[in-house]
Amino acid sequence: MMAGGPAALVMAALSQSISARTPERRLAFTNPHNGERYDACFFANGRYRPEGLAELNHALRDWRTGATRHMDPALFDLLVRVREKLEVSPRSHLKLVLGYRSPKTNRALHAQSHSVASKSQHMLGKATDISILGVSLSRLRDVALSLRGGGVGYYPHDGFVHIDTGSVRHWS
Ligand SMILES: [Zn+2]
Numbered sequence: 001m002m003a004g005g006p007a008a009l010v011m012a013a014l015s016q017s018i019s020a021r022t023p024e025r026r027l028a029f030t031n032p033h034n035g036e037r038y039d040a041c042f043f044a045n046g047r048y049r050p051e052g053l054a055e056l057n058h059a060l061r062d063w064r065t066g067a068t069r070h071m072d073p074a075l076f077d078l079l080v081r082v083r084e085k086l087e088v089s090p091r092s093h094l095k096l097v098l099g100y101r102s103p104k105t106n107r108a109l110h111a112q113s114h115s116v117a118s119k120s121q122h123m124l125g126k127a128t129d130i131s132i133l134g135v136s137l138s139r140l141r142d143v144a145l146s147l148r149g150g151g152v153g154y155y156p157h158d159g160f161v162h163i164d165t166g167s168v169r170h171w172s
Contacts, residue, residue: 025080029096033063042076060099067102071125074165078149085143086135097129097160098122127164137161145170
C-alpha cells in the first residue's frame with residue numbers, strides 16, 4: 001500500500017490522538033511463564049507495521065498451547081498510552097502474565113475454577129494481564145482507569161492488572 005493512500009490516511013486519523021506525541025510506537029514484554037522477551041515497533045510513519053504486529057501477536061500467544069490470534073491493535077495503543085502516562089521508558093519490559101487465551105485452555109481452566117470467566121476478552125484478543133517493574137499495581141490500575149479505554153480489573157493478590165479494549169467497566 002502507498003504510504004499516502006486513502007487507507008493510510010484513515011488509519012492515521014484514527015490514531016491521531018497519540019501519533020502526534022508518539023510517531024513511533026513500540027512495546028516490550030517479558031513472559032514470566034517461559035522467560036521470553038520481546039521488543040517490537042508496531043507503528044511508524046503513520047501506519048501500523050505488520051511485522052511488528054505479528055511479533056506482538058506471537059509474544060502474546062496462549063503460552064500453554066502455543067495458539068496465536070490477531071490481537072486488537074487498539075490494545076497495543078492503549079498499553080502505550082498507559083506506559084506514557086506513567087512516564088515509563090518505551091524500552092522497559094511489561095511483565096506479561098496473560099495475553100491471548102485459546103478457547104481450549106479457557107474451557108480447561110473454567111472447568112477447574114469458575115472464577116475463570118467462560119467468555120473473556122482474552123479469548124477475543126483484546127486483553128492483557130500485566131504489571132510493570134517499579135510501578136505499584138494500584139497506580140497502574142488508576143492510570144488505566146483514567147484513560148477509559150476499556151475494562152480494568154485489579155488483582156493485587158495475583159500481582160497484575162487486567163486491561164482490555166472491551167466496554168468501559170472495572171472490577172476487583
Ligand atoms: Zn485478564
